[in-house]
């Protein structure tokens with residue numbers, strides 16, 4: 001036989017009761033001989049408790065009573081055929097009348113004993129089980145209501161009674177015999193003492209009832225039907241990626257429940273553990289889902305741990321004293337004292353020097369614990385053998401749990417790496433004596449981030465969620481959003497990478513959504529519902545969200561975001577940028593940013609700073625990392641200028657070509673940054689620095705390409721006016737080149753630590769002669785690529801290729 005236990009939400013409404021009936025019927029039809037244990041309808045136990053309290057205080061309870069009646073009657077009306085309803089109404093009404101009399105008695109006495117309270121509360125289970133048994137009788141005539149108080153015998157500790165196992169066993173066994181062919185609906189939670197007075201079994205009482213019946217009747221399994229898909233790997237309210245564990249051992253389930261997972265209350269399961277009866281946690285509202293089997297063996301698992309549990313509020317008490325701690329007997333005295341006063345010590349750690357001891361208690365117990373310690377160790381404190389205990393609040397415990405941990409090396413390393421990488425300090429560590437858990441104490445404000453990071457580290461080795469905060473929604477930013485949107489499903493399916501853009505800002509508005517902004521309509525949402533942009537508060541919000549695998553993307557051309565990079569790295573957030581400003585200002589800033597990112601274990605990726613999406617920064621980095629040495633770099637790194645000279649042929653005017661380059665998205669927001677050479681200079685500077693040179697912008701020898709009048713123009717529009725006037729200048733340049741059979745190229749060089757950029761006329765023998773479109777070309781001459789240089793060539797500007805480069809950097813964060 002099998003025991004099926006359904007909690008309050010499962011019998012909360014007519015609809016959910018219908019689901020319960022289906023499950024029971026299926027089990028019955030499969031010949032599993034189910035015995036059903038039901039809780040009270042959801043909310044009813046609390047309601048009854050309140051009614052009892054009100055009765056004692058002479059506050060009217062009649063409305064509540066009516067409400068209780070309606071809830072049950074509505075279910076009867078919904079699920080029992082009209083012709084069978086009357087006797088059921090009558091019986092329910094009788095029970096409710098009895099309840100009313102009891103409440104009136106309480107009211108008359110103006111006193112509510114625990115005994116009366118248990119009696120009142122017991123109506124919840126009695127009403128629900130009777131009612132559901134009658135509904136079931138329509139389909140399975142052997143359905144029968146059983147009041148468990150006649151079978152579960154307890155002592156007289158009302159509210160939390162202890163079961164008398166011997167008598168209970170006998171009674172249930174004989175019930176098993178006399179009712180072998182019946183489908184029983186047994187009230188959970190209640191029992192009675194030797195005088196027949198109703199008692200309740202305390203927390204998790206209905207599970208306990210199920211375990212007792214299952215154990216005595218040698219059930220093949222005890223199924224606990226609830227409203228979640230089993231025991232999850234972490235709290236799903238915090239860790240969205242938490243999933244149901246298919247198999248747990250009893251001890252794993254206990255450890256996970258001890259620190260949080262509230263699906264079962266372990267002490268109630270002991271009768272089942274002792275008989276090695278599997279307990280299966282299942283979801284009434286998703287009955288096809290297999291749920292979690294809790295059994296003797298831990299079972300094989302793809303993951304090294306089974307789950308992460310946590311307690312969000314904990315206080316830590318520290319004790320120190322060279323004269324005391326570590327001496328035999330001290331810990332014994334301390335923890336006996338706390339146990340005697342019923343202070344639950346959640347976790348203990350002792351420093352290796354053994355001069356201090358740290359333990360965690362519930363915050364409500366902290367002050368009491370300190371007082372007790374001060375009283376118990378008064379003499380030692382006076383003699384300075386012990387320093388006064390100190391308390392730290394606002395802490396949480398996070399524990400990784402699993403039996404396989406002891407067989408898998410490196411578990412604590414993985415835990416601490418995940419925490420460290422996300423900037424989470426560990427206040428104290430404890431390894432459970434069973435080696436079944438490793439617990440850490442961290443600041444409460446970090447709990448959510450820590451749970452997600454640790455969950456990723458242990459369960460989602462492959463699956464990674466990147467949380468993105470993006471500034472700049474122009475040419476590049478908007479293209480990037482489109483690319484991410486189009487690639488989202490593919491990345492998730494094939495690479496286990498999920499990208500959530502959770503913050504967007506341009507210079508006007510900003511928008512946040514922790515669940516990820518819908519990239520199909522980010523633009524209208526930003527404009528219509530966004531807040532006024534403010535970069536400083538954008539950064540503050542990003543930091544406050546404290547997300548794991550968090551990435552800040554700078555898709556602006558402004559210098560403002562770069563002033564925050566250092567602070568961002570210090571908050572353990574990676575930066576991906578196509579904006580060159582941070583890397584091409586003063587060398588000291590370049591160095592500081594790189595050092596800070598490294599120190600905080602986060603990424604600083606800027607592939608698109610040079611040659612847009614072309615792999616240039618990465619290639620140089622790999623050369624350097626592998627011990628090569630750069631002897632010379634020669635390059636064309638302005639896509640705009642490349643495009644211009646590749647297309648400045650025939651009758652077309654220089655002015656028109658520049659306009660075209662801007663329309664094609666090749667230029668900087670201010671095209672003079674390109675034509676004036678500044679953009680190219682920045683790229684050469686970044687390459688030189690990445691190649692190991694300490695070099696400042698003023699060290700670059702920059703050959704002019706634009707007449708001074710164009711550079712001096714007050715605005716981009718004025719610049720174009722001036723450019724129109726300069727047509728003749730560019731035409732003569734072109735004619736000179738054409739006459740010599742040459743082309744004009746703007747070429748940068750790095751040699752012996754010196755950078756120069758100049759306009760050159762090159763003939764067809766030159767490797768940079770044959771370029772088209774916005775092509776960039778770069779040749780690295782190195783110790784290893786000396787005879788023939790390593791060359792990268794291709795389109796080096798444009799929104800598609802640049803956004804793609806930013807995208808590639810993004811997916812590589814944390815890789």
Ligand SMILES: NC(=O)C1=CN([C@@H]2O[C@H](COP(=O)(O)OP(=O)(O)OC[C@H]3O[C@@H](n4cnc5c(N)ncnc54)[C@H](O)[C@@H]3O)[C@@H](O)[C@H]2O)C=CC1
Nearest residue numbers: 472473474475476506507556557558578579669797798802
């Ligand atoms: N076009 C290309 O081929 C390449 C461009 N880049 C870089 O891409 C960056 C962006 O270029 P575009 O998209 O063409 O520029 P854009 O002018 O189209 O867009 C810039 C965006 O930044 C926003 N913005 C400016 N200041 C801001 C602030 N303080 N806070 C928040 N948002 C701010 C603007 O509102 C706008 O949405 C530039 O740094 C450029 O150097 C890099 C490689 C290639």
Ligand SMILES: N[C@@H](CC=O)C(=O)O
Nearest residue numbers: 638639640666667668
């Ligand atoms: N404006 C730049 C774009 C890439 O950085 C260029 O023209 O090269």
Ligand code: NA
Nearest residue numbers: 607610612614
């Ligand atoms: Na690049």
